[in-house]
Amino acid sequence: MKKKIPGRALGEAVRQLFKKPATSAYPFSKAKLQPKFRGRIAFEQEKCIGCKMCVRVCPAKAIDIILSAEQPAAPAPVEGQAPVPAKKKFDCIMNLDRCIYCAQCVEVCPKKALLSTDDFELAQLDRKALRRHYK
Numbered sequence: 001m002k003k004k005i006p007g008r009a010l011g012e013a014v015r016q017l018f019k020k021p022a023t024s025a026y027p028f029s030k031a032k033l034q035p036k037f038r039g040r041i042a043f044e045q046e047k048c049i050g051c052k053m054c055v056r057v058c059p060a061k062a063i064d065i066i067l068s069a070e071q072p073a074a075p076a077p078v079e080g081q082a083p084v085p086a087k088k089k090f091d092c093i094m095n096l097d098r099c100i101y102c103a104q105c106v107e108v109c110p111k112k113a114l115l116s117t118d119d120f121e122l123a124q125l126d127r128k129a130l131r132r133h134y135k
Contacts (some may be wrong), residue, residue: 033118038103040119043092043134047113050090054105054114062098063105066091068135096122096130 024031033039045068052065068089077083092114106114124130 031120033120037118037120038101038106038116040096040117040122041094041099041101041103041105042115042117043094044113044115045089045091045135047111048090048092049111049113050088051110053108053110057104057108059102059104060098060100062095062100064093064095066093070135092134094132094134096132097127 041063048065050065050067054063055065068091071089072086074086075084101116103116106112106116122130
């Protein structure tokens with residue numbers, strides 16, 4: 001059996017007073033993020049080609065790519081050439097309440113229209129606020 005030494009806890013308490021804290025003061029100071037941190041997914045409309053690879057690969061079914069209501073006009077036809085169709089614009093509807101932040105959509109996007117941001121403070125009282133319509 002071990003002998004009980006009185007004051008043993010006092011020695012440990014004094015040693016801990018001079019050590020660096022193991023926790024962070026997060027709400028009061030900015031959190032330090034890792035280089036490959038996966039936060040909220042952002043969408044860049046001008047890069048999107050509407051392939052919907054992100055929709056297919058998302059395990060949580062949190063992404064929907066739709067045709068934008070505002071489409072650009074077709075360029076003026078050039079004499080002697082076939083008419084060039086206008087580039088279609090697409091919108092992204094992201095359901096952040098379903099997203100598991102795996103970033104598979106970011107990895108699979110051929111035009112890099114989706115990217116992972118450092119934004120992680122997404123708590124909301126209203127679930128509708130977590131539905132983002134990127135235009």
